[in-house]
Amino acid sequence: MNARRPLVILKTGRKIPALETIAGDYEDWIAAGMGWQPGAVRVIAPDRGEALPAPDTVAGIAITGSGSMVTERADWMLRAADWLGDAVQREVPVLGICFGHQLLAHALGGEVDDNPHGVEVGTVEVSLEDAAAEDPLFSALPTRLWAQLSHRQSVRVLPPGATLLGASEMEAHQGFAFGPRAWGAQFHPEFDERIIPHFVEYYRAILGEQSRCADTLKSMVRPAHESRVLLRRFAEIVREGES
Template sequence: MKPFLILQLRPETEAADDEFAALLDKGGIAPERAVRVRLEREALPAGLDLAETAGVIVGGGPGCVSDPPAAKSPEEARIEAACLGLIPEILARDHPYLGCCYGIGILAHAMGGTVAKGRYGEPVGAVTCEVTEEGRRDPLLAGLPERFDAFVGHKEAVEVLPEGAVALLGSAPCPYQMIRAGRNVYATQFHPEADAAVFETRIRVYRDRGYFPPGEADALVAMCRAAEVEVPQRILRRFVERYG
C-alpha cells in the first residue's frame, strides 16, 4: 500500500510532533504508511515520485505566503518554495492533496488566486462552518452536518478564489474554509486534525507569535476545551480512507 507524504512546516519541535501525531491519529494513518518530511530542516526526498504516494498532506505553520519576500526568513522561503514547487504536478495529475491552513494559501496562490491579510483572518478558537451547494455533492462532505465547528487561527486567507477551484465550506468571517480543485485536490483553512488538546499545545507554543495577546492564552484554552469540534476530524479520515 502506498504511503501518504506528510509535509510539515513548523520549526517548533513540540508543535510539529504534536501535529504529526494528530494527523496519524485522527486520519487513521498507520505510522508505516506515512513519509514525514519536516521541511524546515530537510529537503523533499530525492527522486520523489508522486505516483508512488497515496496522497500529499501539508500541515500548518507560522509562515504566510502573502508576506513580501523581504519579510521571510531563508527557512520560510525554502519551505514555501518546496511546497509551491509540488503544486503544478499535483494539479496536472489531479493527485490527492490535502492542504491544512498554510496549505490552502499555498494551493490558492499557486493557482493564481488572491491570498492576503486584509479581510478574512480569524482569531484563535472555534468557528462555525457551513457546507455550500457544491460541498453537499462532495464525497468528503456528503452526509455530514450542514453546520459544524472547526478550530482556526490564521492571519492570512484566500480572498479571491482562483479559477478552477470551488468552495465547499465557508464561515461568516471567512468564505473559503474548504476548497477543491479538480476532483482530488483539497485544502482547508481550518485544522482538520485538531481537537482541544492539540489546539491547547499550539496556543502555548505560539502565544508570542502575534496570533493573540499573550495574556489571553488561558481564556483561549478554556474556550477550546468547551467547544465541540469533531466533524473536521471525520473529513480528514474520509480523505485518508478515500485515497489510502
C-alpha cells in the same frame, strides 16, 4: 494499510513551544486522525531542504499547518508549490490544512494575504456551501459544524476553477476543491480541545490589539469531533485510489 505507495505528509512547520506537554506534532495528529499506520507514512520537511519525491510515487499528500506565512515566498515554499501543482495535475489526492490550504491555493493560482478581519482562533462554527453536498470529501461533513481554527492569513482569492465549499463569520474560504482530488481546509481537523487553547493564548496580545478577549475565546473552546471526519474520509479516498 499495505499500500504500495506511501502517504506523504508535507511538514511545513512545527508546533508552538506551549504544546511541548502534548505528545506528537502536526504530522502525528494528521496520521492518527486518518488511521494511517506510521510505516505507511513518509514525512518530508521541505523547509529543511528535504527532497520531494516524484508525485506518481506517492498515494496521497497532506500538507500541515505552519507558523510561516505564504506571503514570505521563501524558496522552499515556491519549490513545494511547484511540486503540488504537478501532483494536482496528475490527480494525486491532496489535502492542505491551514497553511497547507493557503500554500495549495497559491500553487493553483489563488491569492493569499493577511485576513482583513484579523486573527481567527478558537472553536468556530463553519457553514458548508451547497456544493459540499456533492463533493467526494466534504460531503462527509454536516452542513454546520464546529472546527478548531488558528490563522492570521487567508486565501483571499480562490484559484481559478476552484469550488468554494465552506465559510465562517471571519473567513470566506474555509474550504475549497480543485479538480477531482485536491482540497484545502482552513480549519484544523487534527486539533482537539486540548490543543486550541494554547493557540488562543499564543495570540493573546494580538487579540487584545483587535479588542477581542482571549479569555472569552478560551471559554468557548469545545470538542469538534465532526471536523475530524474530514481526515478519515480523505484516507478512504487515498486508499480507494490504491485498490
